[in-house]
Amino acid sequence: MxxxxxxxxxxxxxxxxxxxxxxxxxxxxxxxxxxxxxxxxxxxxxxxxxxxxxxxxxxxxxxxxxxxxxxxxxxxxxxxxxxxxxxxxxxxxxxxxxxxxxxxxxxxxxxxxxxxxxxxxxxxxxxxxxxxxxxxxxxxxxxxxxxxxxxxxPPGRMRTLVLGGLFVFMFENVWFPAQHQEYGVFGIRAWDAGKPEAEPILLQFAADQMGRPIDREMVVNFSLPVPDQVYPLYGAMAAMIVLVFAHAMIGRRFAATAVAATYVVYRTLIWPLLAVADFPRSAVPIFLIAGALAIDLAFLIRHPAVRALVGSVVVTLVVDQVLRVQNAWLASPPLISPMTMALGGAGLAVLWLAGEWFLTRYRLRDRTGETVPA
Structure with a gap:
């Protein structure tokens, strides 16, 4: 040694x-x-x-x-x-x-x-x-x-793999605050089933801080403390713009999908580990993979501005609809009106247009892959 x-x-x-x-x-x-x-x-x-x-x-x-x-x-x-x-x-x-x-x-x-x-x-x-x-x-x-x-x-497989791994860490960091709502959904379910996941000392502490008795309203305020609009809008804008950069900089056809899927697989794998250890579980954001795939396909459009505008519309629609499917079949935080998601699409369009300019201005596009604009 x-x-x-x-x-x-x-x-x-x-x-x-x-x-x-x-x-x-x-x-x-x-x-x-x-x-x-x-x-x-x-x-x-x-x-x-x-x-x-x-x-x-x-x-x-x-x-x-x-x-x-x-x-x-x-x-x-x-x-x-x-x-x-x-x-x-x-x-x-x-x-x-x-x-x-x-x-x-x-x-x-x-x-x-x-x-x-x-x-x-x-x-x-x-x-x-x-x-x-x-x-x-x-x-x-x-x-x-x-x-x-x-x-x-240096160019090569190792460069691509490590860059992809770093973008997974970036994606995890950006998405991390949204996990509060994902855990909150199961926290409310557990309360409604009469088997709260939180220890009595935590419930009492949270109730005292809110100045309320330990009841369902207190549990909801603890589990879902931000407006329902935050989660889907954050998914449509913050999460998706990270994946736009991931695709452009990694420069491989399904780079964004690979980054999002790796994150979702990781969350899926730790889900049973937490459950076995008797820790609370969460709603895994599977819908993010669909949004990532839409971004990868949007990069088939060669003109950056057109790609950003068309892509933001398609990606927002995909995120909204697949999130609704996940909510119906599995679990997700509360949903909002599809019209509200139009704000998310507008926000993503602005971020994507700015991102296209930024990537070109500072020469951050991969020059060995398939996504270099004409």
Whole structure:
């Protein structure tokens, strides 16, 4: 063991020199750095998945196992950020700044979130300001890592697979707050069945914070704390624009579908694991795969502006209709009027048009795949 540690140190120490971002990075070092990012994000995703289920069962605890698992990933993130900033290896200036800003925002958000819980007690919604800072910090962090890999990785199968994996992490981070409603649906079902998933101490704490008795209205407010419009509109805009970027940057025919399907498969696999461990389950967002497939097909349209306008209409219709099918056959958060989804389509059109300009302006389209505009 000591010999192995010594060999690693002997290999790594010569690289520990101060340098500017964008310096030439040896191939073996580049791979190790980004393998580190994949490990860090994997730990953070596992911790986050367990965390949201944990909070629907137990009263919050700073040292809860999901928080500790997430923290291990955060430690690796901080270490990698220091390496990139000090040595300049593995990133250009833009990627370095995005990673810096993202990590700094996340680290600032952590104590703010702890203070928020100390002052306000149980933070009932995933959409609170302190929680959103955590997601925003992680968002910029992953943006920097995606750019660093996109700009520095040599063409080939490994480049495509890692880029796809990074977009899965990005998609998970963006979609994470919407899981509150997905868990909330099952929380209400469990209450109505007379078998609440939350422990009595959590129900009492939430009721006291709301100033209500422990009744169905309290459970609904705890389980679905934001307007019903948030979930489908967020799916039509925030989730879909991530998949637009995924398709354009990965540059493979069904790239968006692969990213969304990987995320959904992951959620499906942890579903029985949580159930066996007696943790709350959630409504898995299968409808996102249909939206992703619609995005992939939209990229058959060669003109960027036409693609964005036509694609936003088709994608919104697909998301709305498949979500309704899922609601009827399986489970989903409450639905809204189809007319309201027109706002989601308009929002997606604006985001998609801006995205097409951004991808072209900053040369972020894959140039080896099939989706380069004519």
């Amino acid at each position: 000591r010999r192995r540690a010594g060999s690693v140190a002997e290999w790594a120490l010569p690289y520990w020199t101060r340098g500017e971002a964008g310096r030439e990075t040896p191939e073996d070092l580049f791979k190790v750095l980004y393998l580190g990012w994949l490990v860090a994000f994997s730990l953070k995703v596992l911790g986050a998945s367990w965390d949201v289920s944990w909070h629907f069962k137990w009263l919050r605890d700073d040292l809860a196992p999901p928080h500790m698992l997430n923290s291990v990933g955060t430690v690796i993130v901080v270490a990698l950020t220091i390496i990139h900033v000090y040595t300049g290896y593995g990133v250009d200036k833009t990627a370095q700044r995005l990673i810096q800003w993202g990590t700094a925002t996340f680290l600032i958000a952590v104590p703010l979130d702890l203070i928020n819980h100390r002052v306000n007690g149980l933070d009932i919604t995933s959409w609170s300001p302190s929680h959103m800072l955590l997601y925003i910090g992680t968002f910029f962090m992953i943006c920097g890592v995606i750019r660093g890999w996109f700009m520095g990785a």
